[in-house]
Amino acid sequence: MASPFTRHPSPISRREALRTVTALLGGAALTGGAGLLASCASYEAGKDLSASTPFTDEEIVLLDDIAETILPATETPGAKAAGVGAFAAFMVVDAYSPDNRRIVREGLIALQQASQAEFGTTFSHLSAEDQLTLVTRLDREQHDYQSGKPADQPNHWFRMMKELTLLGFFTSEVGMTQAMRYMERPGRYDPCTPYEAGDPAWAEHA
Amino acid sequence: MKNNEYDAIVVGSGIAGGWAAKELTEKGLNVLLLERGKNVEHVTDYVNATKAPWDYPHRGGHTWAQEQAYPKLKRDYPLNEKNLDWWVKDWESPYTETRRFDWFRGYHVGGRSLMWGRQSYRLSDYDFEANVRDGLAVDWPIRYADLEPWYAHVEKHAGISGSYEDLPQLPNSVFQPAMPLNCVEEHAAGKLAGAFGGRRKIIPGRTANLTQALPGRAPCQYRNACWLGCPFGAYFSTQSSTLPAAMATGRLTLLTWQIVNEVLYDKDRKRATGVRALDAVSGETIDYSARVVFVCASALNSTWLLMRSATDIWPDGLGSSSGELGHNLMDHHLRVGASGRMDGFDDKNVFGRRPTSFYIPRYRNLFGDKRDYLRGFGYQGSASRQGWQRGIRELGVGADFKDALVQPGEWRLGSSGFGEMLPDHSNRITLNHGVEDKWGFPVLDFDCAMGENELAMRKDMASDFAEILEVAGAKDIHTYDSGWHPGAGIHEMGTARMGRDPKTSVLNEWNQVWDAPNVFVTDGACMTSAACQNPSLTYMALTARAADHAVAELKRNNL
Numbered sequence: 153m154a155s156p157f158t159r160h161p162s163p164i165s166r167r168e169a170l171r172t173v174t175a176l177l178g179g180a181a182l183t184g185g186a187g188l189l190a191s192c193a194s195y196e197a198g199k200d201l202s203a204s205t206p207f208t209d210e211e212i213v214l215l216d217d218i219a220e221t222i223l224p225a226t227e228t229p230g231a232k233a234a235g236v237g238a239f240a241a242f243m244v245v246d247a248y249s250p251d252n253r254r255i256v257r258e259g260l261i262a263l264q265q266a267s268q269a270e271f272g273t274t275f276s277h278l279s280a281e282d283q284l285t286l287v288t289r290l291d292r293e294q295h296d297y298q299s300g301k302p303a304d305q306p307n308h309w310f311r312m313m314k315e316l317t318l319l320g321f322f323t324s325e326v327g328m329t330q331a332m333r334y335m336e337r338p339g340r341y342d343p344c345t346p347y348e349a350g351d352p353a354w355a356e357h358a
Numbered sequence: 359m360k361n362n363e364y365d366a367i368v369v370g371s372g373i374a375g376g377w378a379a380k381e382l383t384e385k386g387l388n389v390l391l392l393e394r395g396k397n398v399e400h401v402t403d404y405v406n407a408t409k410a411p412w413d414y415p416h417r418g419g420h421t422w423a424q425e426q427a428y429p430k431l432k433r434d435y436p437l438n439e440k441n442l443d444w445w446v447k448d449w450e451s452p453y454t455e456t457r458r459f460d461w462f463r464g465y466h467v468g469g470r471s472l473m474w475g476r477q478s479y480r481l482s483d484y485d486f487e488a489n490v491r492d493g494l495a496v497d498w499p500i501r502y503a504d505l506e507p508w509y510a511h512v513e514k515h516a517g518i519s520g521s522y523e524d525l526p527q528l529p530n531s532v533f534q535p536a537m538p539l540n541c542v543e544e545h546a547a548g549k550l551a552g553a554f555g556g557r558r559k560i561i562p563g564r565t566a567n568l569t570q571a572l573p574g575r576a577p578c579q580y581r582n583a584c585w586l587g588c589p590f591g592a593y594f595s596t597q598s599s600t601l602p603a604a605m606a607t608g609r610l611t612l613l614t615w616q617i618v619n620e621v622l623y624d625k626d627r628k629r630a631t632g633v634r635a636l637d638a639v640s641g642e643t644i645d646y647s648a649r650v651v652f653v654c655a656s657a658l659n660s661t662w663l664l665m666r667s668a669t670d671i672w673p674d675g676l677g678s679s680s681g682e683l684g685h686n687l688m689d690h691h692l693r694v695g696a697s698g699r700m701d702g703f704d705d706k707n708v709f710g711r712r713p714t715s716f717y718i719p720r721y722r723n724l725f726g727d728k729r730d731y732l733r734g735f736g737y738q739g740s741a742s743r744q745g746w747q748r749g750i751r752e753l754g755v756g757a758d759f760k761d762a763l764v765q766p767g768e769w770r771l772g773s774s775g776f777g778e779m780l781p782d783h784s785n786r787i788t789l790n791h792g793v794e795d796k797w798g799f800p801v802l803d804f805d806c807a808m809g810e811n812e813l814a815m816r817k818d819m820a821s822d823f824a825e826i827l828e829v830a831g832a833k834d835i836h837t838y839d840s841g842w843h844p845g846a847g848i849h850e851m852g853t854a855r856m857g858r859d860p861k862t863s864v865l866n867e868w869n870q871v872w873d874a875p876n877v878f879v880t881d882g883a884c885m886t887s888a889a890c891q892n893p894s895l896t897y898m899a900l901t902a903r904a905a906d907h908a909v910a911e912l913k914r915n916n917l
Contacts, residue, residue, distance in 0.1 A: 341710035344541035
């Protein structure tokens with residue numbers, strides 16, 4: 153039973169996998185600590201960014217556009233087709249701690265500010281190329297931050313966004329059945345089958 | 359007045375209770391099976407079993423509100439939206455901790471037989487003789503030969519798949535064909551055969567998942583969705599296996615929502631006369647009488663029940679005359695091991711989702727090996743290709759990143775040890791009269807921790823598997839110890855141990871309470887030592903053996 157969620161990327165038990173998924177979905181690994189981007193909060197002074205207020209349609213479009221930049225449509229559908237924006241919005245509100253909700257919202261504000269400052273318009277109005285420029289930079293930033301941060305500090309907002317995007321896409325019907333292969337009831341176990349590069353992975357089930 | 363008289367009462371409907379009900383009814387007794395929670399009908403109540411992964415709003419995770427509501431359950435994987443309904447609600451059934459204990463329970467028909475990990479291994483005389491050999495705790499009052507026929511008896515009905523091996527420390531079961539090792543595991547097993555004197559051996563996990571049909575049950579469909587309940591009845595549970603057999607006799611009465619809170623005791627006859635239960639629906643207190651009582655409420659709830667019984671004679675409860683009731687709490691310690699990358703198999707994959715792992719039977723402190731700690735550990739693990747989750751930690755976004763993630767990643771071989779925890783008198787549970795559960799009953803307080811022996815063993819559990827990976831040819835090898843608290847193995851054992859002397863043990867060699875020989879405790883509570891094998895198969899065998907003895911003693915008018 154594969155468990156690539158684990159810090160030690162070992163295939164171990166289903167229990168282990170689920171425990172770690174749980175942590176990723178707003179659990180212990182993501183909680184606690186102060187915000188990363190407090191300086192951006194002035195953008196919407198007075199608004200409680202940690203509240204469980206649902207995301208607006210406009211914000212969901214933004215989440216969709218970020219997610220599509222991370223996992224774009226290629227020969228197979230991308231994040232937007234899988235409804236990742238709405239999923240991410242739902243998860244942040246319903247599954248994240250107040251601290252992490254604030255971190256994500258602050259991150260989105262910071263992204264819009266960066267988009268305005270550099271390109272003079274909001275993220276959703278950028279060309280796919282410019283979107284990728286910003287998102288690639290954010291990915292490097294989060295990757296550097298994550299590798300240096302103490303374990304008890306909250307994750308970078310873009311790490312959360314990337315997690316939500318991958319989770320939302322690869323556990324969606326589109327992601328599992330169109331990008332990957334899904335078989336509800338394999339009916340048999342073959343411990344050694346040929347594999348050719350390019351063949352999609354078999355999706356997990358429960 | 360209802361007719362509340364039976365030949366036998368079984369408290370609890372999990373793995374042990376289901377077996378007690380089956381064996382006692384099949385031997386002709388009229389049996390009352392009392393379950394404290396709700397009914398879960400086989401197949402029809404497995405409401406999530408055929409849902410697709412995308413049907414769950416949080417895709418299997420949990421919410422922030424649930425984290426607040428489940429301060430204990432959230433410590434581990436049970437807090438999830440897929441089978442949350444089968445885990446005890448923290449706010450209804452709290453417990454307190456002098457030292458931390460992770461206690462994950464299932465209060466419904468079938469108990470944790472619905473959610474268990476299904477790994478099934480016999481104990482051997484290396485285990486039954488361990489305490490006396492080490493001069494620790496007390497000797498088991500039985501040996502492997504006493505239990506061997508009962509292992510065989512339960513295995514035929516439960517259905518255990520596995521491979522026949524020549525391992526004195528891990529006797530063969532009566533097996534259905536094994537679920538095989540995959541290519542990379544097979545490769546590692548081959549490399550290991552020529553190292554470490556052949557003592558570290560990778561074998562297919564022995565699991566209570568069918569590879570051949572049994573009456574009313576289909577073989578495994580390789581969905582690996584067991585913990586949602588199996589619509590094919592392909593893994594052992596009370597519902598799939600023991601309950602239908604007991605029902606078929608026409609001699610079983612199953613009552614739900616009956617919280618048994620006292621074993622009724624006649625001090626003149628020195629026998630139990632029945633049990634007292636709170637009907638959780640009506641609030642009514644009901645007494646049931648029987649000639650024999652099987653306490654199978656899960657290890658720590660069985661002891662809780664004894665602690666509340668016959669307190670007019672023994673203030674600390676039935677079985678406390680030994681001074682050992684509630685003591686010697688054990689679990690298996692885990693979450694320590696290693697993993698590595700296996701190159702050269704990129705043209706290989708597997709088809710189907712095997713609901714088991716490989717197993718490496720214990721080799722430490724056996725066959726001349728001597729470590730600076732006692733006992734040993736086994737490993738459970740697997741080789742598999744990484745999934746999309748690898749992308750979370752990798753640097754990368756965009757089209758190439760996505761197209762790589764939809765393909766399987768590199769092969770990894772990894773494992774966690776399952777270590778034996780020594781019986782220690784100071785590891786214990788007590789009744790906490792200061793805190794009540796939803797129904798007004800005192801809760802358990804836990805005072806338990808790993809000792810020096812377990813901590814020393816964990817060093818080997820990490821480094822030994824790194825050595826195994828080296829031999830298997832793995833690269834990028836990492837050891838880990840994620841830390842562990844007692845209870846997280848969900849293998850609670852001890853607190854009413856079997857023994858040879860009523861002064862130092864709670865139960866005799868037939869699982870009878872020394873002070874009430876018509877009361878049998880056959881779940882994890884009875885364990886005198888923990889061994890390192892997953893314990894449920896042993897509870898099945900002990901229960902069937904005790905039931906046989908109970909019926910024989912009834913016929914001899916000895917109970």
